[in-house]
Amino acid sequence: MNQIVITSEAADAGQRLDAFLGARAEGISRSRAKTLIEEGAVTVGGAVETNPRAPVKKGLVYAVNMPPPVPAMPEAEAIPLEILFEDAHLVILNKAAGMAVHPAPGSQTGTLVNALLHHCQGQLSGIGGVERPGIVHRLDKLTSGVMVAAKTESAHTGLAALFERHDIDRVYRAVTRGAPRPLSGTIEAAIARSESDRKKMSVHRNPDSPAARHAVTHYKAVETFGYKDRATRLPAAALLECRLETGRTHQIRVHMAHSGAPLIGDPVYGRQAGIMAWKAPGSEARYDKALAAARAFSRQALHAAVLGFVHPITGETLRYEAPLPEDMTGLIAALRKLPVD
Incomplete structure (x- = not known):
């Protein structure tokens, strides 16, 4: 289990705990921090804190115990993909027309997520605690072309911010x-x-x-x-x-x-x-x-x-x-x- 340790500073005092961790803990969004707190994965000065609204106090050690990613629900499938770029954080690909991005009722297989789960096997660090690729944008099933997916939570958070700012x-x-x-x-x-x-x-x-x-x-x-x-x-x-x-x-x-x-x-x-x-x-x-x-x-x-x-x-x-x-x-x-x- 990975642990992220942060010592609060004077400027942090008074913030909500989930907002503090979302800003200071690398690769963790505020919503993810809230979930981790509620699940008992966060300690303050060695004591478990389960209230996301708890105010931060100066000079305390805040530890986030990151659980290992749980297996994704969709099944990994060996579907050929046209990869344009890939590193430890991202994969950029050319999606074929006719391939849905996400599994949906009546279409649980043959999707881009199924294909990426197979392609990235052993490389996914967990998006929101789940072993899955991070999809921050999508193309319609019948639209072809370039897409990007994240392999790590920090890359997923960064990509989401870029799309939110329209900096793409x-x-x-x-x-x-x-x-x-x-x-x-x-x-x-x-x-x-x-x-x-x-x-x-x-x-x-x-x-x-x-x-x-x-x-x-x-x-x-x-x-x-x-x-x-x-x-x-x-x-x-x-x-x-x-x-x-x-x-x-x-x-x-x-x-x-x-x-x-x-x-x-x-x-x-x-x-x-x-x-x-x-x-x-x-x-x-x-x-x-x-x-x-x-x-x-x-x-x-x-x-x-x-x-x-x-x-x-x-x-x-x-x-x-x-x-x-x-x-x-x-x-x-x-x-x-x-x-x-």
Whole structure:
């Protein structure tokens, strides 16, 4: 059993015990400290203290007895992972579309957590006292791309702080039906759970509502494809680069649908009827191929392309990029054949 020992100073006096340990004990969050105190794992001057609100006194020795991590409930599974970076604290990987991040009712196996439990076997020091990888952000099951997970509690706490401060560089690529207007800009629209369908998110009419979460997406069109019609010259589809200032559930999918340019293939926020494109004389075969590719795309066309941040333990600047997966490159190749003249 590991023990963390801290001697309180004059500046610490009067603080709540859980807040004091959360600030002074390396790698322990305040909530984790509260749990440890309540479990009897903390002593003050050699005596067990179980009250998280107990005031800290100057010059006393506070000891935290860290229990060994208990086995995680999900089972470890030997699922291949594309690892981009790994050290003793973190693992950065390229998640495949179709892989859920967490086990859920009806889907207890085949998830990223199951795969990481196998990949990191013997390397996990315990997140919240449980032998599991620390997931501080997630990608939807049908979204591909770069993710990071923590192996240690201190790395998990540091990553969580980075995401809380939005001190993370996150770049996504998305293919949309139509294109937002203008072709580059910022969407600032609060997001809340839909009142009509609790499984969906939506832009909230009242951004000051307690249910609404502030959400900001910066975007620009990297490439446009075809036209909706010859007169308006509005794109039939677009490849966007999106940068998240905030990280709300389904943020890019909701913001793009709200802008009138839903992601191709999105089963929740965009019709799967494909695209509306002008068919020039003699372009029938190219038109049909592009339309078929859009209609057949079986997931939201969204990929987390870049993840960059300062390593919470070593201070090293990390930035990793995952190329577009084959299904998205195939979709883009078909859309490029749409007539533009």
